[in-house]
Amino acid sequence: MSNLTSLLRGENNLPSRRSMDSLLQTNEISSQYGLTLTQQDVVKLVQIRNEALRGYGRLEFGAGVLNRLALAFCDSPYVSSDTYADILAELTELFYQTKSESLERMPDDLVIDRMKEAFNGACEGSLKSLAIVMDTIAYNIRVYGTETAPEAEETEHTHDCGHDHGPDESDEESEFSFGEGEEDGNWRTVRF
Amino acid sequence: MANSEILKHSAIDPEAIEDKQFTASLLQEMVRTGLADQTFADFFQNQLLELLNSQLKKITNNKSSSVPVELADDLMDGIAYCIDTALKSLPTLEESAATLHSQSVQSLYELGTEQLDKHGKACVALLSRARATRLKTANQGYQLVLDVTFPDFIRSWKTNPFPHDFEVITEYPLAVEPAESGIAGVHKRLSALALENRFCARYPQETVESLLGGYADAHRVTAADAYINLFTLCLQNLLLNKLLGRDGLLLTEDERTRLEQKLRPLSPCQRAELIRYTAELFLKESALEYPKLEDYIRRAALDFANLLNSAGGTLVELSVITPAARSLVHTDGERLEDDAFALVAEEVMLAETAKEKVQILQSELRSLEDLTDLLASGSIFEDEFEQLYALFDPVTLAMLLSVSPVTLTGQTLTIQTDLEWQAALVSYLNQMDEQQKAEILSIYHSAVE
Numbered sequence: 005m006s007n008l009t010s011l012l013r014g015e016n017n018l019p020s021r022r023s024m025d026s027l028l029q030t031n032e033i034s035s036q037y038g039l040t041l042t043q044q045d046v047v048k049l050v051q052i053r054n055e056a057l058r059g060y061g062r063l064e065f066g067a068g069v070l071n072r073l074a075l076a077f078c079d080s081p082y083v084s085s086d087t088y089a090d091i092l093a094e095l096t097e098l099f100y101q102t103k104s105e106s107l108e109r110m111p112d113d114l115v116i117d118r119m120k121e122a123f124n125g126a127c128e129g130s131l132k133s134l135a136i137v138m139d140t141i142a143y144n145i146r147v148y149g150t151e152t153a154p155e156a157e158e159t160e161h162t163h164d165c166g167h168d169h170g171p172d173e174s175d176e177e178s179e180f181s182f183g184e185g186e187e188d189g190n191w192r193t194v195r196f
Numbered sequence: 197m198a199n200s201e202i203l204k205h206s207a208i209d210p211e212a213i214e215d216k217q218f219t220a221s222l223l224q225e226m227v228r229t230g231l232a233d234q235t236f237a238d239f240f241q242n243q244l245l246e247l248l249n250s251q252l253k254k255i256t257n258n259k260s261s262s263v264p265v266e267l268a269d270d271l272m273d274g275i276a277y278c279i280d281t282a283l284k285s286l287p288t289l290e291e292s293a294a295t296l297h298s299q300s301v302q303s304l305y306e307l308g309t310e311q312l313d314k315h316g317k318a319c320v321a322l323l324s325r326a327r328a329t330r331l332k333t334a335n336q337g338y339q340l341v342l343d344v345t346f347p348d349f350i351r352s353w354k355t356n357p358f359p360h361d362f363e364v365i366t367e368y369p370l371a372v373e374p375a376e377s378g379i380a381g382v383h384k385r386l387s388a389l390a391l392e393n394r395f396c397a398r399y400p401q402e403t404v405e406s407l408l409g410g411y412a413d414a415h416r417v418t419a420a421d422a423y424i425n426l427f428t429l430c431l432q433n434l435l436l437n438k439l440l441g442r443d444g445l446l447l448t449e450d451e452r453t454r455l456e457q458k459l460r461p462l463s464p465c466q467r468a469e470l471i472r473y474t475a476e477l478f479l480k481e482s483a484l485e486y487p488k489l490e491d492y493i494r495r496a497a498l499d500f501a502n503l504l505n506s507a508g509g510t511l512v513e514l515s516v517i518t519p520a521a522r523s524l525v526h527t528d529g530e531r532l533e534d535d536a537f538a539l540v541a542e543e544v545m546l547a548e549t550a551k552e553k554v555q556i557l558q559s560e561l562r563s564l565e566d567l568t569d570l571l572a573s574g575s576i577f578e579d580e581f582e583q584l585y586a587l588f589d590p591v592t593l594a595m596l597l598s599v600s601p602v603t604l605t606g607q608t609l610t611i612q613t614d615l616e617w618q619a620a621l622v623s624y625l626n627q628m629d630e631q632q633k634a635e636i637l638s639i640y641h642s643a644v645e
Contacts, residue, residue, distance in 0.1 A: 057262065064262040065249045103262060111259035 023050050026071045034078035038085055041074070045089040049096065056097045060104045069099060069112055076116050082129025094131045095119060098138055105142035109149075118151070208289045218280040219296065226293050236297065243301035248272055251358060270360070275301075277361040277378065278308030285311060312359045315383040319350050322386035329393040331426060332401050334419045335408060337367035338426065341389070349382045371428045371496040391492045392427035398482075403445050403518075404430060410516040413642070429516055431496055436515055438474045446518040452511050460509035467509060471501035529562030537566060545575040550583035564595055571596075571617035581620035590632070594639035596621055607633060 024046045031040045041049070049070060057064055073095050077083055083091050102115050110118075118141060119134065127133035141151045148154060208229055214221045223240065226232035251271045252263055282304045283292040296304070327342050345366050353359075364381040371392060374384035396404055405419070407429040412419040433445045436455055459467060475497035479490050503514055532540065540560045547553045553576065561567050570576075576584060585593060600618040603610045607630065611622045625633055 061265045062262045063252075063265050063268040065252050065268075066258075066261045069261050100262065103260070104264070108256075108260065108263065111257075112261050113259070 020050050023068050030071050030074040037078050039078050039088045052093045053096050056100045060100045076120050080124050102138045102142050106145040109145050231293050274358045274360045278359050279304045281311050282308035315379045316353050319382050326389045331396050336420045341366045341368045353379050369425050371425050391489045406518050407516045410518050435474050449517050456511050464505040468501040528564050531563045541573045541575045554587040572615050582624050585624045590636045594636050597640045
């Protein structure tokens with residue numbers, strides 16, 4: 005590995021100042037919904053972003069995603085001025101988790117759209133439910149290449165994601181309906 | 197005052213420059229020696245990150261704002277590879293440092309990419325040439341590198357969106373292995389292979405294959421699987437033949453022994469000089485008129501000399517004995533039951549001609565032991581043995597010889613035996629013409645249990 009790569013190991017992936025300014029600018033829109041981020045909130049969010057990037061082994065470039073998340077969720081009926089910063093923090097972490105676990109197959113906009121749809125829809129503002137939904141989407145993309153499992157399959161979720169999907173325990177055999185297979189974090193191998 | 201400029205910058209220490217981290221180590225040296233300051237280093241870093249960002253956007257089709265660190269690492273390695281290539285192409289470190297200081301990262305990257313693309317294009321032409329001049333050899337490693345390995349390297353190079361360094365590992369060793377990696381390494385290896393093909397094409401294909409066969413036999417592998425360079429086999433035997441005062445590639449065991457007796461007492465310097473002189477003599481006589489090939493032969497001869505010195509003048513691992521002794525592994529067939537054997541023996545005894553007798557033996561017997569028992573059974577009369585042996589193939593004669601207590605002195609066989617068929621066999625073989633006898637003896641020598 006080139007020593008030039010050590011340049012990538014700096015504290016942040018994007019200059020923090022730029023990220024913070026960009027995030028503060030979203031207040032112009034979010035304030036219409038009664039939501040604003042303080043300087044303290046913004047500092048905390050950028051820190052959480054950096055930690056999440058480190059945790060998921062990611063490098064951020066370009067415009068970053070924090071401000072896009074803020075703009076996407078500021079009009080949510082389930083976000084209040086008390087919860088805005090905390091929800092954004094959770095969403096940030098969930099965003100990077102989904103990007104990694106879908107093996108880079110979901111563009112940023114798609115991830116944000118799905119998060120917003122689910123959060124405002126079926127999840128009714130529950131971050132826990134949203135995590136399950138996004139985890140399922142990421143799993144389906146890893147295993148089936150699509151966001152939803154093939155219709156012929158039951159929607160038993162048999163993967164180990166750390167979430168409780170329901171009363172049924174995961175069943176190893178139904179996990180691979182087209183044949184036996186195995187899966188690690190990156191690859192799914194199916195034997196017919 | 198005039199001298200302060202000289203004193204300001206100390207020279208770049210070549211020892212501090214790492215080949216695989218050329219740009220990074222050069223930048224460090226530049227900062228250490230005052231040729232660049234931290235401001236420049238920061239500026240350089242920012243340009244690198246900009247270039248990286250642009251590549252990441254391209255790779256993600258502008259649809260992602262983050263990527264796994266491993267991907268970014270790979271791309272940064274590729275950027276460093278290209279910039280290293282551009283800077284290493286300059287004649288001195290000082291010029292490299294000046295160029296690093298004066299050119300933008302983008303232009304250095306493009307310069308490096310351009311140089312690497314030239315290697316890539318050259319590889320396509322060289323591969324075609326190497327294939328067109330390929331040796332007809334059973335060696336699979338050789339064929340594989342031409343048909344699979346090098347084409348894969350080139351294909352992978354062409355399809356990768358950004359240039360990358362990579363290890364060049366192949367199934368066929370070269371006489372002089374280049375140290376370069378990446379597409380430049382592929383270029384060098386293909387050039388070397390084309391030179392080796394050109395050299396080996398000067399000799400009959402059967403002779404080259406014979407050397408390969410001899411090597412394979414000596415190392416208990418097949419010619420297809422042998423991991424050996426054909427050019428090396430040819431050159432080493434050629435140089436040894438030259439030491440014997442002749443041209444050609446073939447070498448017998450006796451000749452090798454004689455050479456060892458001459459080489460062992462020499463000092464390493466003397467051996468090295470002898471090989472060097474012999475190589476120059478060959479080059480002068482052969483008038484190759486191809487400087488690249490001549491240089492390649494010189495380098496390979498130098499390697500040979502070093503190996504010869506390491507072996508103390510012993511040639512066992514540095515030569516091939518020919519003709520190749522083919523290993524023969526005999527697995528005896530099913531033996532006849534006593535009653536069946538007796539019937540066959542009677543049938544053979546009653547057959548009127550040698551030809552009929554041989555036909556019965558060939559159709560009824562599957563075991564060498566049965567054959568030797570039958571030859572000793574009295575079914576064949578004394579004056580019939582010679583006629584019989586004349587109709588046996590060389591392998592059968594060699595197998596019969598292998599179970600006889602013969603002594604070989606030079607090319608003459610002697611035996612002390614009570615068995616008529618063995619005495620007759622030895623007598624028959626001693627009367628044979630030299631070439632036929634040599635063939636049978638060759639098989640006899642290679643017969644293994």
